[in-house]
Amino acid sequence: MSGVLIIQFVIVGISMGAVYALIALGFTTIFRASNIVNFAQGEFVMLGGLLTNFFLLTCGFAYPLSAVLAIMGVVLVGIGLQVLVIHPIRQAGILIMIMGTLGASMVISNIPVPISFLPKLGYLRDPFVLPPITTSIESVAIAGARISTQRLWAIAASLVLLGVLYYFSNYTRTGKAMESSATDPLAAQLVGIRVERMVQYSFAISAAVGAVGGILITPIFNMAFNSGALLGLKGFVAAVLGGWGKISGAVLGGFVLGVVESLCVGLIPEYGSRYQQMWAFIILIAILYFRPKGILGSEAVE
Amino acid sequence: MSIFRIEQLSKRFSGLTALNAVSFSVENQTIQAIIGPNGAGKTTLFQIISGVLPPTAGSIYYGEEEITRKPPHKICAMGIARTFQMIRLFPDMTVLENVMTGGHIHWKTGVFMSGFRLPNVRGEERDARQKAQAILDSMGLGDKANYPATSLPYGQQRLVEISRALASEPKLMMLDEPAAGMTPQEGEALAEKIGDIRDSGVTILLVEHDMGLVMEISDQIIVLNYGQVIAEGSPSIIQQDPKVIEAYLGTKDNNAQY
């Protein structure tokens, strides 16, 4: 195995990890505002790609406009999820919450199926790929390894979103209020924070983050209406791996998971790629056993 | 003879010192009360003794054996039982089942065998039931055995909790505010029951706010304040101790300054 090839796998891993990081950020955002784990997080990613594809192909809008519309659409879905599903079951306990978000995931991912029977929308049932964001330069060379510009976009965007979310939750009034309503809902209400509203905000934000992840990943990854669940689970694994509940942990976990997964695929002959979708969960079980707090250490996990 | 001893026990929670080098020992078959203002560290002390929280420093001895940092189920198996400040009965069980659960350590049938209703399993179950019923009878709750535990009034739920703790046949029993939420009459009855339990050979460690009850039944009192032992002695000594009056009962004469 040549050094260049290893670098290649690492860079591919980092770019995939960037998307895992965005999904993990979505989990973290909701958890920090409500102590809820949203198992439908992966659907936001899928919808982000799907809606962009829809606006781009079917409506013929420009790429940036399509992306913005798609993000707005996914945000609406996120808020709808909170209002229609999460809110009614918020008192019913953790089991119902898990089942509720799983059920929502099942519904969201299958909504494209009936819609696909409308004229011109048949492609919704098939896997799809978005065109890359930048078409002029296809790839650049880094230390001898070739890397597509789309992958660089994914890395850059996840770092920017990390910065934005970090600033938002630590330095803005609303960000602090969101976190306060999860750490101490009683105290939050007593200073006049409307806790329910904060939970809605968190769903909106994490839907937006997920949608961005979807837009970035779809040009690299064969997306289909049912790919959301697996992506969501891997994002969750990334968040646990980095340190549950921490913004920095989500991002670090995402990158580490992406790189480890990519190296497993690249370095283990034959079995590495054959069992590609399995490594993340083996890492998960190992981390739960040896260091449930994750790399950066989280207070949320005992 | 002392049955139980604590040496230099400390507990810090992220910068706050809840217990600061607390030492004391408990004589066999006595009622030892621990009093002090809310937040003085009494409940933390119970949590540490029963293995729920690890101490930051110090050690705990039961008889001659050190039990510091043992898990709660081992501590229970050694003969130390407790009740909780906020009642923690198992809500989906009847009163009798709660007490039977308290006797968990005395029976043997494992998970896989318990599905077969073999004669020895049935016999064990019958014994457990009888013992639990006997304890409830002695606490005056015999007729409430088949009620859902949380349907009883507050005061009786406290008695169920004590019965549940008794079912493990402890040598040392820790009661965390047993009289809270009881009417004065219930408190009186409780005081009598606690005395009976001591006389049956159980040592009692008692945290209680009802000073009347404490003064009436305790053999020895420890006063905690700010995580430290500020006084120790018999009820009559404690009642006269100026430091205790200052910390706990409040000083009447300096009200004027408010």
Added chain:
Amino acid sequence: MLNIEKLSLSYGEIEVLHDVSLQVDHKEIVAIVGSNGSGKTTLLKSISGLLPVSSGRISFLDVDITHMRADRLVGMGLCQVPEGRHIFPALSVYANLEMGAYVCSGRKARAEFEKTIQFLFDLFPILEQRKKQKGGTLSGGEQQMLAIARALMAAPKLLMLDEPSMGLAPLIVRDIFKTIKTLNHEGLTVLMVEQDVQASLAISTRGYALQLGRIVLEGSGQELLANEEVKAIYLGKRKNA
């Protein structure tokens, strides 16, 4: 100012408050005393909208607030310092105070904010020293001061305090009660729930004694302090002993 009529509240089957009626007038300090489990905290929580009331009526400044959400009450000027302080441990002292002013937004509020915070720093100099420290690293007494200061940031008309003396050394309790008295002189109405009967009744205009969810006694602070029954319940001198 605050008027409670025949308030009852149950948790499931068990009724924890029975027909509680009380009122608080402008510029009063009213103390509710009672032992653990008497329903004091439940009462305060139901007033501030944290627990749903089964029956009865609560009005504040002549507005019916019986079923109003807790966060809206803060905007109306009804603030509570909860039992156990409940400061935000991960936020700095300053950020805690900022959160206290959450309901005050807009430019005018910004100017108010600086004034209020200066006033509070004068009142609690220790908080100014610890401005940048995380709330969770403060001592118990400092946390209690922060909790009170945070509630004051919302410019309350009525401040409700739940066990402000809990877990604090006597000297600090004295400080806190002195501060409450000072605030009251400046025009703040106070309703507090306390276990420390001596200290709380001594500074109160009026008091109520709560036992097992019922108001059993009512009177001026001094009257209650002198009352034999109060002594019997709270000072450990049994009537029959």
Added chain:
Amino acid sequence: MRYLLRNTNLRIALFLAVIPLFLPENLFPVLCLGAIYSIAALGMSLLLGYAGQISLGHAAFIGIGAYTTAILTTQFNWPVLAAFAAAIFVSSVIAYIIGKPILKTKGFFLALATLGFGEIFFVFTSRTDPVIGGLVGIGGIPYFSIAGYEFSSYVQMHYLYWTILLGLVIYSQNMVNSRSGRAFRAISTDELAASTMGIDVAKYKLRIFVLSAAYAGIAGSLLATYLSMTQPYGFRVDLSIFIVLAVIVGGMGSLWGVVAATVVLTWLKDEQLSQYQEYSALIYGIILLLILIFVPQGLGSLGQRSFQWMKDRLGKAYRYRSNRS
């Protein structure tokens, strides 16, 4: 005799014994599959309803039972009964190994970890071609047989499955009402209080996890002989969700309730929804959400609640009338 008739288990057994005489032919598969899934749901009911621990990976244990039976009977020519026993053993052992690390977690994390385990099982079976046949799976599994007697018709299978189920219900009832059952119920509501009663919480959680996986292994083994084949897609997360849903709908603490719910849900899924093909997942998801939102305590509680409501109504009407007279 009258005592016997009052015994619920016996009444249900009698009902099940005579029902093949009256049932339309096309409902037999529902009853057979319903019984098989009920066995897994029963295990889940012990784990989730009594001990309060969630698992979203039980489809994998069903799969392990099915694959063990399939491999041993088709490739090693084991008798079915021996393969059946091996299936229970293998699923228990794997549950023991996997349970140790993941039962340290709770709630959301336990859900994720078990979900991840299910995913590992799926990826492994679908991507491994030698011995287990990859996505195609294993076919040609013989019918269940005991000492040469083969259960090959629906009626025979009906009696076989329901007899096993009845035995397991009784076993579970005994366990629930024993020292261990109380320990599980204690753990589910208050781990801390349970541990101060001398209950070794970690040990008991592992035991019940293994036991419920053994139930799943039994179900899997029977499923393999019923379908005469196994495929990775048969043991995906939707089956795990199905089983958890059956426990929720049936009522967390009611064993026969869970069985009834499983049969109804099997009918809904295999008979009704399967007609809608591609839409079935969507409709199923919507039904799942509606159940969670409107009857989170299960349909058992719905029955109870409407009964209570009727009683209240009747009581009021009665009082009203007597006041007027």
